[in-house]
Amino acid sequence: MIGSPRSWREKPQRYRYEAGKCSGCSKIFFPPRLVCDACGSKTFETQVLAQTGVVETFTIIEVAPSGFTDEAPYAVGIIKLDDGVKVTAQIADCKPEELKLGDKVRLEFRKVTEDGASGILHYGYKFVLA
Amino acid sequence: MDVGIVGYGAYVPRHRIKVEEIAKVWGADAPTYKKGLMLGEKSVPSPDQDVITMSVEAARHALTRSGIDANKIGAIYIGSESHPYAVKPSGTIVADAIGATPNIHCADMEFACKAGTEGMFVAMSLVKAGEMDYALGIGADTSQGAPGDALEYSAAAGAAAFIMGKEKVLAVCEHTHAHMTDTPDFWRREYQHYPRHAGRFTGEPAYFDHVVPCGRGLLEKSGTTPKDFQWAVFHQPNGKFPMRAGKKLGFSTEQMKQGWLAPILGNTYSGSSPMGLSAVLDVAKPGDRIFMVSYGSGSGSDGFIFRVTDEIAKVQKAAPQTREQLEDNPIYIDYGTYAKYRGKIRMLED
Ligand SMILES: [Zn+2]
Numbered sequence: 001m002i003g004s005p006r007s008w009r010e011k012p013q014r015y016r017y018e019a020g021k022c023s024g025c026s027k028i029f030f031p032p033r034l035v036c037d038a039c040g041s042k043t044f045e046t047q048v049l050a051q052t053g054v055v056e057t058f059t060i061i062e063v064a065p066s067g068f069t070d071e072a073p074y075a076v077g078i079i080k081l082d083d084g085v086k087v088t089a090q091i092a093d094c095k096p097e098e099l100k101l102g103d104k105v106r107l108e109f110r111k112v113t114e115d116g117a118s119g120i121l122h123y124g125y126k127f128v129l130a
Numbered sequence: 131m132d133v134g135i136v137g138y139g140a141y142v143p144r145h146r147i148k149v150e151e152i153a154k155v156w157g158a159d160a161p162t163y164k165k166g167l168m169l170g171e172k173s174v175p176s177p178d179q180d181v182i183t184m185s186v187e188a189a190r191h192a193l194t195r196s197g198i199d200a201n202k203i204g205a206i207y208i209g210s211e212s213h214p215y216a217v218k219p220s221g222t223i224v225a226d227a228i229g230a231t232p233n234i235h236c237a238d239m240e241f242a243c244k245a246g247t248e249g250m251f252v253a254m255s256l257v258k259a260g261e262m263d264y265a266l267g268i269g270a271d272t273s274q275g276a277p278g279d280a281l282e283y284s285a286a287a288g289a290a291a292f293i294m295g296k297e298k299v300l301a302v303c304e305h306t307h308a309h310m311t312d313t314p315d316f317w318r319r320e321y322q323h324y325p326r327h328a329g330r331f332t333g334e335p336a337y338f339d340h341v342v343p344c345g346r347g348l349l350e351k352s353g354t355t356p357k358d359f360q361w362a363v364f365h366q367p368n369g370k371f372p373m374r375a376g377k378k379l380g381f382s383t384e385q386m387k388q389g390w391l392a393p394i395l396g397n398t399y400s401g402s403s404p405m406g407l408s409a410v411l412d413v414a415k416p417g418d419r420i421f422m423v424s425y426g427s428g429s430g431s432d433g434f435i436f437r438v439t440d441e442i443a444k445v446q447k448a449a450p451q452t453r454e455q456l457e458d459n460p461i462y463i464d465y466g467t468y469a470k471y472r473g474k475i476r477m478l479e480d
Contacts, residue, residue, distance in 0.1 A: 015227040070177050070470060093144050093176055093461065109186040109227055110178040111214075121214055123182060123223060128144075129459075 001115050007122050014124035017051070017107060019085060020044035028085050052106045052130055053081035060096040067113045075099050079127055092126040104130040133258045134302040134436060136295035137198065137445070139191020140408040141184045141270075142288050142395065142455040145174040147468045149283055155465045156278040163283045168369025172286035172396025173456075174463060177471050180214045181270045184289035184401075186227045189266060191449035192291040193228060195300075196264075200228045203293065204262025205235035207252055209245025209400040211318070212272045213238055224268070235262075239400075242316060243365055244426020245269065246290070246400035251432055254294040254303055264295045271399035276324035277474055284368050286396025290404035290452075300445060301411060301420065301436040305352040309344035310430030317427070327427075336429050337371055338378070344431035345379040345423045352435055356380040359435075360418040363389035363406035365425035367397045381421070388413060389422075394456055400426075407436075409452040414438040 012018040013031045020032030024041030030049060035042055058077030061068070068074070075091040077099075091099060092110060105127040112124040148171045153160035163169050175184070185208050193200055206221045213220045221236040239245040239252075246269015253265035270289030275281025294303075315336035318325035328336075341364055349355065356362070362381040364372035369392040376386045389406030398405055403424040410420055420436040469475050 011226060015223075016229055092178060095461075109183045109190075110176075111180060111183055112178070121180075121182075123227070126178065 001119065002113065002122050003115065004120050007120055012046070014112070017049040017125060018046050019049050021047040028083070030085050030087055049085055049087070049107070050082035052104065053079045053087075055091065055099065055101055055103045055105060056080045056086065057101065058091060058099060077127065079105055090126045091128070093128050106130040131258070131296055132299050132302045133254055133294065133296045134299040135292050135411070136264065136297065136299055137192040137194070137196025137293035138291065138300070138408050138411050139188045139193075139195060139449050140288065140290040140405050140452040140455065141187040141191070142452070143173050143175045143179055143184070144459060144461050145176060145463050145471070146171045146460040147174050147463055147465070151465050152283055166370070167283070168373070168393050169283055169396065170393045172284060173288055173398070174468055174471060175272045175287040179287065180272055181208065181210045181212050181289070182214055182220045182223050184272070184287065185220065185224045185268045185270045185291065188270065188289040188291035189224060189228050189268060192266070192293050194449045195445040196293045196295070197298075198264060198293065198295070200230040201233070203230045203234060203264045203266050205253060205256055205265040206230060206268070207237065207239050207249030207266070208268040208270060209239035209241065209247070209249040210270050211240060211242055211245065211399055212274075213240070230266070241430065242426035242428050243271075243367070243397075243399040243402055244424050244430050244432060246404045247424035247432040247434070250292050250294070250404065251306060253292070257294045257296055263297075264293055267292050267294065269400040269402070269404035271401050273397070273399045274324055274472060279324070281325070281327065284392070284397040286398050288395060288398035288401040288405050290401050290408045292404065298441050299439055300441045301414075301438050303434055304437050305348060305435040307344055307348040307351055307433035308430065309340050309347060309433075311340070313340070313429040315427045315429055332367075332427070333371070336427060337365075337367065337425055338375055340429050340431040341365065341375045341423050341425050342378050344433045345375070345421070348421070348423070348433035348435060349379070354435070356385070356421070358419055359385060359421045361388060361410045361414060362386050362421040363403050363410055364423050365403045365431070366390065366392035366406065367402075367425075369393040375423070391452070391456065405452060411438070411442065412446055412451040412453065414442060416440045416442060
């Protein structure tokens with residue numbers, strides 16, 4: 001259960017892939033954060049992530065947590081985007097046994113989970129093979 | 131003032147199921163559907179795809195082709211009969227995801243399979259009236275047919291989005307026409323999971339008696355004949371109906387085949403003729419004229435005549451093309467997987 005408030009708060013990153021770029025040292029954070037861990041700066045500008053990248057590492061989820069059971073088995077990977085930012089997300093629409101390190105992927109807008117049968121639908125990003 | 135399409139985009143999910151696979155489960159005769167209704171396979175949305183996710187992808191492709199900033203869009207109308215929420219607009223999520231909020235008019239449209247073209251018509255009319263510079267109309271559906279019902283062989287998923295504007299227009303809308311009566315050929319009552327239809331009644335008094343008169347009215351109003359068009363697109367509840375309606379109006383297979391997606395896509399309801407139009411725009415040349423008639427049960431048709439401009443060549447390859455998405459890398463699934471993906475299996479409730 002994620003609930004409406006959190007879902008709403010995270011819209012910039014989950015809907016529009018907006019990262020925070022540190023005004024002090026240019027390090028990019030996704031999801032955005034309040035203080036830069038490299039230089040301590042508290043000012044950030046919005047930067048939209050590159051929409052394509054490569055699979056750096058991945059794992060196959062065979063036993064899925066509730067809310068994701070109808071999609072198992074599915075892949076979750078760390079993707080290195082073309083702008084150097086690393087993002088962890090599900091890799092959708094692929095046969096897990098066919099997925100390889102270095103595969104090219106792109107971001108796609110998907111439903112991430114639902115708060116049960118009557119709650120909010122949560123949307124965001126997943127990767128698909130490019 | 132020339133008003134029309136300044137950006138377009140479509141989205142097709144990757145999963146497909148073949149007609150034979152569905153027929154096998156219900157002991158039905160696959161050739162009846164393949165030859166009789168000209169249906170070969172249909173698209174199936176993943177469990178994490180719905181009208182909202184497909185609309186976002188189609189709208190992003192339309193934005194890429196238009197080259198405009200999303201915040202210049204003054205209205206968004208998504209036509210669908212499978213909006214994910216019963217109460218809560220799809221348009222708010224799509225507008226926020228593409229960066230078009232907060233100064234934007236929005237309401238979801240509903241009119242069986244005609245809601246998409248109605249959204250396009252309203253979007254275009256607002257631009258024409260000078261209310262705004264750009265407006266977005268989307269047709270999208272992830273419709274379901276009851277297990278074993280004839281509709282299960284055709285009910286597919288897809289979306290097409292059109293940004294209407296008056297600058298750098300790719301396809302000028304020269305004429306529109308509407309033909310609507312109260313004809314109960316297909317409906318779904320509140321809280322019902324699957325729609326019902328009036329069998330053969332859906333053909334003659336419903337589909338053909340709206341699509342054909344709408345088409346005739348549009349030809350008359352515009353003073354054109356089928357020869358004036360390079361392309362024609364009709365609503366596609368199956369592969370057979372649009373071809374028959376087109377022939378009745380005097381169009382040839384040659385004019386219709388590029389936008390005739392149903393045999394490999396199925397019926398994407400509100401997305402159907404809009405996706406056909408997107409496939410035509412992918413290959414159309416400057417000066418080409420496109421004739422389009424939608425259909426929605428209940429019943430009504432919207433007709434449009436578009437004239438393609440010089441701008442088209444610059445944008446055709448700027449985003450994924452419709453037939454390319456249809457033909458590249460489909461993932462074929464069996465009926466069991468399809469039933470799971472489409473929520474047709476009764477699960478233990480939390
Ligand atoms: Zn820093």
